[in-house]
Amino acid sequence: MKITAVESIPFAIPYNKPLRFASGEVHTAEHVLVRVTTDDGVVGVAEAPPRPFTYGETQRGIVAIIETIFAPQVIGLSLLEREQVRGRLARTMGNPTAKSAIDMAIWDALGKTLDLPVTELLGGFTDRMRVSHMLGFDQPAAMVAEAEKITDTYGIRTFKVKVGRRPAQLDTAVVRALRERFGDTIELYVDGNRGWTASESARAMREMADLDLLFAEELNPADDVLSRRWLVGQLDVPFIADESAPTPADVTREVLGGSATAVSIKTARTGFTDSRRVHHLAEGLGLEVVMGNQIDGQIGTACAVAFGSAFELTSRRAGELSNFLDMSDDLLATPLQITGGELAVSDRPGLGIEIDEERLTRYRLDN
Template structure:
């Protein structure tokens, strides 16, 4: 087992209600020919140092998975390396190994960070010009009235046929969320993601049913049974394999719940490609949050699943279908 560290800056910091993301630091994992990635993001996963310590202490990758429930990023990387290895040995693509009848192409949304009214509208218009049928805008970091103006401008910029999603990253109070949903209902939103804090399941259940609600952060750190218990608190569930502890867990959960999408935590190419395989295995028709490569200033390997006109073709090669240079100055684990 070989573990190497990496650090990738974002082209432009991504502003959210939960804070600003400037870089993604993580680890690549190689087991024989299998490749995995552990890219922690505090708030969704363990810290970078906790992930590093966990990976360096693993002696037997095959048996270590059972002890990593509280280290989702580490478990994601390890389980992915094992799955990729096994799929490569069988000579099949990972998404075909995960499901007998996967889709071969996944629709994806464009992500707009927190920005001014004019900048938000311009970014949304550009996304539609580039072929995206769905745009997702970060909200919750500004006053509700300003976010409403931003959404109005986005709808005017993209027209009636483009789906609009909002993501508040838990940034609203119950009062703010109720006021925001009432004001936003006229803009025909696909859903608002995580309007309240992750631990406020009761608040999500009590929100007025005027705009569909999605849960994201609320799923992090929970068991499958605990997440299933939230089925009445939202209309859509956002599955982040890195936060859930692996592609295998994301696919298992996606089969248990209705109305799911798969997104990344702005990962590097290995984890991002794995999320594409997960979405394909689940046969998801909604646009998924997988068009995040363009947010990175660089990457650790060539991208085998680039976004073209708002969709991603799933790699057909063995395993993940990606290869990478393993010269990151890492450490043996």
């Protein structure tokens, strides 16, 4: 079970329409496929989705850091030496999705080697998760129409609404339109991507006080420390730390400092090894948890549902597992299927996914 190779393959797949939110917009999934190969010939895979406007990573940067620094550090280690891998990668600052993709590809290879699904190696709590769908910036009628389509086609009944525009009424009107259209048949929460100030956030939340929101996520910048604590004290719904809490240490700081009361776990930025640390920390602190999405493709989504379904806490709420629906294509030989508002976990070894080599050849950028 020795690691003999680590590959980083850049690829690009257009979105059907641009995804717009307060911290930027995305027109194409410019991701990196990471493959870990062992001396037994087993190949594990994962996906690194760079978000330069959030974490500073780029597609070229991920490829370069893996090829020049990370791959030489982990080649020769065993699939069981995941803490050794973590320690070696941690010597280099930043690069969360590059590190996480290597970690998850190792878990995938380990599952395949042991002939066990990764979700069972992690915890095996359930075999499926309810799905939450993200609605990006648009006019109220267009966002309601998208929610209707998603509900009718996939049975999804939980929606995360991107907010953070100015004036805030652009967004509060959308949330109100969704509630008026669907009543109490759907769950709603909002994500500001740090777009508003604390006072703008408080006013917007007061305007939506009658809309029965589940959560508010990252409404204002985390480094506005005093205002953030003040805002959290104004709210009667859990305040999710997302971009502000990418590591277990950040989660501790945000929660104990009074700047958040819930946490988003994104396997794309903490892999499986550090996501377990965040999960156990959240469990010990009594926090609510949402499985977040880094605008992952189907590979990343398979990782997220494998982890989320492994634990009772992470499977309690609908996970953000549908962003791949906005992509014009993907790399999997057998696409993921959302049915009845749920995404089932594969019972095959590892992550239970297989790369379509023809599609990879079509979309890869290093040919």
